[in-house]
Amino acid sequence: MSLECEDSMEKTYALGFDVYGTLVDPLALAEPLQALVGEQAARFAKLWRSKQLEYSFRRGLMRRYADFDVCTRQALRYTQQALRCELPESDQGRLLEAYLYLPLFPEVAASLSALKAQGHQLVAFTNGVEASIRALLTNVDVLSQLEDVVSVDDLRTFKPDPVVYAHLARRTEHTPNETWLVSSNAWDVIGAKAAGLRAAWVKRQPDALFDPWDVEPDIVVNGLDELPTWFAQRSG
Known part of the structure; x- marks a missing residue:
């Protein structure tokens, strides 16, 4: 899947990076969970993440907003109950x-760093609470590489609501056609494409499947390191 080479040699874009699962790994929580729940650690981390997303989707549809930190806490409680491992x-x-x-x-x-050097506008684009995401990205020493943190919390709804993708384009002052979502979540990519943005799917797991919705990402990569070369080839 590819786009036609277009515009000028110096064409740059706004790139909105999903955070959880794209920049950082939420399933890495299996490591600290190992000491608490033993052999259930990987299952616990996966279910916690799944319920966290489910709760955000449900709240968006119900229009009963509570921020992503709340969804995370409630998903943690659910996971403990489901796996029968109540933690102090x-x-x-x-x-x-x-x-x-x-x-x-x-x-x-x-x-x-490479994408920034090419002149693209890089922002975090997240379901997470802005303060929490800024703290997280500061702790992993990449916040300085990003121009902004664009949170759905501004609109009190969640991806994949179309309004949040339009919000990304407005915040970066780019047209939807000049605005890219970069995400490892297929549902996020489909949401961006449905809203008129361009999208790169980061297929971090070889066996990951893209939902058969007759919607395709503009590019599929195995990691972010493939993006600088891809954009350079289409600007030169």
Whole structure:
């Protein structure tokens, strides 16, 4: 999948990077969970992440907004109940704190630096609360590579509501056609495309499937490190 070479040699874009699953790895919480829930750690981390997203989707549809930090806490409670492993409040607090220290995927920092050097406008674009995301990206030392943090919290709804993708374009002062979403979440990519943006799907897992909705990403990459070359080839 590709786009036709277009516009001038110096064409640059606004690139909105999803955070959880694209820049940082929420499933890495399986490591601290190992000491708390043993062999259920990976399952716990995966279910927690799944319910966190589900709660944001449901709240968006219901128009009963509570921010992503609330969704995360409630998903943690659900996961404990589902797996029958109730944790002390102190351990729950440490797990929630760990969300501010999720690790970057290995190629992220160098890739952001290369894309910034090409002149693209880089922002974080997230369901997360802006203050939490700024703290997280500061802790992993990439906030300085980004010009802004664009949070759905501004609109009190969640991706994939079309209004949040329009908000990204407005905040970056680019047309939708000049605005890219970069995300590892297929549903996020489909949401961006439905709203008229361009989108890169970061296929971090070889067995990941893209939903068969007759919508395609503009590019599929295995990591962010493929993006600088891709954009350079289409600008030269």
